[in-house]
Amino acid sequence: MKRLRSNPALLLGVAFLLLQAVLVFRARFVAERFFCWAPFDESSHYEVKTWINDRPLSDTELWDRYQYRIRGWENRSVHNVIRMVRQFETSYGTNHQARVEVIYSYNGHPEQTWRWPQR
Amino acid sequence: MAATMNLDGRAAWLPWRISGTALEPNLLLLAKLMFLVTLRGGIFSKLGDPYLPFADFLDGFREHPGWFGLTLRSAYVLGGLLLAFNFRVRTACLLLGASVILGQFANTPSFRNHVYICGCVLFLTGCHRRGEEPWLLRWQFVLLYFGAALNKTLQADWWSGQFLETWLTREFPVPTYHLLAGWFPARSMAAVMSWAVIASEWLIATCFAVRSLLRLGIWLIVLLHGGILVFVMGDRFGHFWDDILVTLLAFLTLPTGPVDLRIADRARNWLEPWVRRLDWEGAYCCQRTNPNDVAWLELEGQGIRERNEAALRRVLLGSSGTFFLLFGVDWLLDALLPEEVFRPLTIVATLIALAIFIPIPWTDWYQRWMRPIRPVTSQAG
Secondary structure (H helix, E strand, O other): OHHHHOOHHHHHHHHHHHHHHHHHHHHHHOOOOOOOOOOOOOOEEEEEEEEEOOEEOOHHHHHHHHOOOOEEEEOOOHHHHHHHHHHHHOOOOOOOOOEEEEEEEEOOOOOEEEEEOOO | OOOOOOOOOOOOOOOOOOOOOOOOHHHHHHHHHHHHHHHHOOHHHHOOOOEOOOOHHHHHHHHOOOHHHHHHHHHHHHHHHHHHOOOOHHHHHHHHHHHHHHHHHOEHHHOOHHHHHHHHHHHHHHHOOOOOOOHHHHHHHHHHHHHHHHHHHOOHHHHOOHHHHHHHHHHOOOHHHHHHHOOOOOOHHHHHHHHHHHHHHHHHHHHHHOHHHHHHHHHHHHHHHHHHHHHOOOOOOOOHHHHHHHHHHHHOOOOOOOEEEEEOHHHHHHHHHHHHHHOOOOOEEEEEOOOOOOOOEEEEEOOEEEEHHHHHHHHHHOOHHHHHHHHHHHHHHHHHOOHHHHHHHHHHHHHHHHHHHOOOOHHHHHHHHHOOOOOOOOOOO
16 A cells, blocks of 8 residues: 555556446446447447438438447447437437437347337 | 666667666557557547547537647657657656547547557556556456456356357358358357357456466467457457557566577578567577587577577567567558458468467477387397
């Protein structure tokens, strides 16, 4: 402990490792998989569809909106994609009153749909 | 600027020098290569303003567009320059690591594990204190493999093989898997492979947590990821394969003083020029072996004596030029060759590297195989 207190950089390193450990354990309680060293653990095929005033957004508009692939394979967790969509719709896009569907299938299981706004 | 510990007195500030700084040579080499990995991976263009950040308060920076991104890029460039010229190298690593991590934290869509690990390793290298074992980096490996193993262990689809079956047949079709899996009951091969990966990751995390098992842990990583690379036809998962190999340099001991290298005449013509080309720190003093010696290469110095392939491995791993050259050639070929050519080349290179670096005494085996069988003569009583 004395050694850590006498070396601020070492203390910073230990704190950073502890933060990572907290994030790894936190991942057990949330659906998404960020900062928890869990890539390539789920194989999800998904597609994002968004409508504003009943008009479907084009692929380009969807890319500009979410800055992420709007269809394809996601190797971490499909909830990573859902989180990004939800975060956009509750922050930058809160006034757009968009309607979103994320249609996905993970690890070859039957297709599911996540919808926004959530009812 | 400290200029002690230089092996041959040349300027310590030259970018390809790795001695005479606040970091051990192997850690400075690790940091420089990791910086190059991130540069090659296009990190510079990804360091921008926050967009859907992980922490809401970062959105406040969007009110002053451009400044956050400029700060990150400036920190990255400054860190890179300091590191390149061996000035304040620990600060450089902290700057580089912090800019990469913060860049990831500020932009959810651009988060990638293979980029995040670069930031973590650079940051922890900056926190390392010279003279100590690189235990911060060792525990980074523990966390990395613990997190990966824990996540897989708690997923039924990993135990049943469902994930690997889907991944290797639909998302990322691998012909080898298709061929081999057909010989076994449905999904059983995927299940066995899944258990092997889970067990390997738990074992790796344990080996890195227990210092005496470090060497085993390193070999497990090389075999696990090397095997995956070969099996999935050369996909490096972004630059994760590069990240892991570079980080393993933390546990490599480079020479800190002169080492005698005795080369037999029959090997001298091809070996000595290469040693001189790769030995950028000037650690190896090349001499002739005793003509009566069977060995074609002998290494002695710093409490180590090796011969033949073992000596060659130590020379290759102990020369910073080896790593810079490999990285440079890899980068060049990746830029010049189409992916369908580069990936198989990566597999071939990996297999050759494994054949060289796995400690198999090829020369001894060859000599034993070539030794003529002497007839047994009985002694008259």
